[in-house]
Amino acid sequence: MSGPVPAADPGSPYPGSSIGAPDPSRGAGSGEPAGPSPRSGAARPHRAGRGESLRFAVTHTLPAFARGVSAPRPAVGSLLGAVGQPRWSAATLRSLRDRYGGAPVLLGGASGDTLVLLDPADVEDFFARPVRELALDAVDKTKIFSVLEPTGVICAHGDLREARRALNDRVLGHHEETHPSCETFRTVIAEECVRLTTGPTLPYARLERAAQRISRRIVLGDQAAGDEELARWLLTLRQEGNWGAVRRGPTPANRRLYQAATDRLHVYAPHAPGTTLLGQAMKTACDPDVDAVGQAHHWLLALDAIGLIVARTLLLLAAHPAEQTALYNAPHAPDTGRLRACVLETLRLYPLVNDLLRILRADTTWRGVPYKAGTHVLVPIGFLQRDSSLVPGGSLFAPGRWHTEGAEHDPRMAPFGHGEGRCPGDRLGLMVATEICAQLLRAHHLTKGSPRLDPHRSLPGALNASGIRLTLARS
Ligand code: HEM
Incomplete structure (x- = not known):
């Protein structure tokens, strides 16, 4: 209108x-x-x-x-x-x-x-x-993202943007009720979550590491599960991206680092199983300008953030015992429909964007x-x-x-936007976050969360995930 x-x-x-x-x-x-x-x-x-x-x-x-x-x-x-x-x-x-x-x-x-x-x-x-009229590639956003994903959908406009967006929609299952590789991803999540409940407390750093392994396995396959070097390069690029808005463009060092990370993705690409996001991208016919492999930079960025969403969701559940108890009033507890609503509510209160x-x-x-x-x-x-x-x-x-x-x-x-610019990874991201929460709460429940939140008062406007510490007990 x-x-x-x-x-x-x-x-x-x-x-x-x-x-x-x-x-x-x-x-x-x-x-x-x-x-x-x-x-x-x-x-x-x-x-x-x-x-x-x-x-x-x-x-x-x-x-x-x-x-x-x-x-x-x-x-x-x-x-x-x-x-x-x-x-x-x-x-x-x-x-x-x-x-x-x-x-x-x-x-x-x-x-x-x-x-x-x-x-x-x-x-x-x-x-x-329409996005062609009200475009996503705003000046500061483009400057930031040109450091970490210069060929990503966010940095593009016109026909090229639409071609990149179509590839993202297809690979991420944006228009599907459930992602075609959903079962494989659930297995990956279950495997990675086992070691998270071995001790009584779950500090954020451990959750973040597991979420990033899950992210690499979903995007690139098991071959990349332990690639901490790639994780370090991507983190440095994202930290450099924080300065993007006040610089003229990516520095030569940024460009070299981006190239090293992209070369690594190209090493993985031919061996990426068809169930992974990169494997699916490789099977999708598209123009070379679309840069199918280059899209994986954003997929890793977005999935790496899931640990942060899970930590906040669990902290909120620890502070709202009635919500946690209600998760178990279902034949296949925890109730993943309810958990999904908890993740959405967390994203409403503490959006990524x-x-x-x-x-x-x-x-x-x-x-x-x-x-x-x-x-x-x-x-x-x-x-x-x-x-x-x-x-x-x-x-x-x-x-x-x-x-x-x-x-x-x-x-x-x-929390995901709406309309043509809506996040194409909305369903996938929600599924992964919900499934990690479900795995952690299958045989355990939360007894405490730090920092302590008062459920009867307005929740704080910001919640620093890296300070979150959760206490779990066997159910
Ligand atoms: C689960 C948490 C996630 C949240 C809260 C989230 C949120 C968002 C938001 C708000 C936008 C911008 C929308 C706008 O400007 O209108 C966006 C864009 C995008 N997201 Fe997500 N996202 C999530 C997960 C994911 C995942 C898991 C992926 C891929 C694996 C992904 C891929 C993308 C892409 C490619 C764009 C750019 C879309 C475009 O330019 O058209 N997101 N996301």
Whole structure:
């Protein structure tokens, strides 16, 4: 939906949506209000004042970069959590929404103008627009990902992007109910999880190592299970990617490291079994520009993050004993349907991608207001999906909400995004995370988790996975 949005929307499906509501702030303060331009008659955007743009940068954007976009920096994350940065960021976004009546707000920044969307109806519009118009390869994102996966789908646009996306969709089983190699992946997970329950405590580092072995076995096959050298190279590239937005492009050292990692993937490729992601990519006919092997960089990046999701899910379950008990009220306990909802709820509270960022590829209009090609468009989904005025009990752990019909397509809750840009690894990633949790809880239950979370109060805005320690007992 492009162009003007209908006026007042009394039957809005979204609580808190202010589409069509009167704008209480018109004409107030330092920001430039929307309204018809005296000369052209066209509506003008709400442009935030310099102070507001600066506040947004200091409380929201800069901390996001400091936490690490392609490789988390645990020490920085802990520090920002301890000083209350997630609350500052939420307060900034709330004040922008209040001041501009929920209308899209244009903020200035180092990479140009960014239109920030804070109303669910605008977010729905964002997901509905075609990727050719509202593209994923935003400037800073491309600079970061060009270090670690220069031929990945995220860095591409136009026909080449579509060809890469089609390959990803097919290999990752995006349109399948279950991945064709699901049974093989379950066996891999079961094998790797055995050694995780041998002691009474499970520190994050052990879980992370197992999750990364699972990741390499799923993407490259058993041949790569113990390839710690590849893991180190990829970690270094991801850490370098964190600096991508402030550099002109990948450094010569980055390029050499990327080449070494890619050469290693090419060594594995001819021997990758047909059940692995790389094996399937090799069997899929595609143009050489698509770079089937190069796509594996992102698959490893995404699957390597599963340990982090599992650690947070189990920590939340340890703090919510009734949710944990309910997992065992099923004939084949633990109930994987319930566990899957727990993983989704964890991702709602602690998304892997906090901000969905796009770039306008052509001049266009939003709510009847024209915007130039090159304008960035940002949905602060991490803020929106835990904001109680939009999602009831937004900062509480309530996995049951994911059993409501349509929940996985609700624009207010989008840990995987929606529409054409939606994560193609959504089902695979959910399956792997759920299955690891299920393996760990099959013969054990969680007795304690550290840090301790209070289930009756708002959960902390950030949860540093590397500090998580779980205690398990045999059931
Ligand atoms: C389970 C946790 C995961 C989460 C929370 C997640 C989340 C996301 C999000 C939010 C996006 C960007 C969507 C947007 O900008 O609208 C994305 C993109 C992507 N994800 Fe995932 N993802 C996960 C797992 C995976 C897995 C396991 C894979 C592959 C093995 C994968 C592959 C991709 C790819 C290739 C893209 C780029 C899509 C494009 O540019 O069209 N993801 N993911």
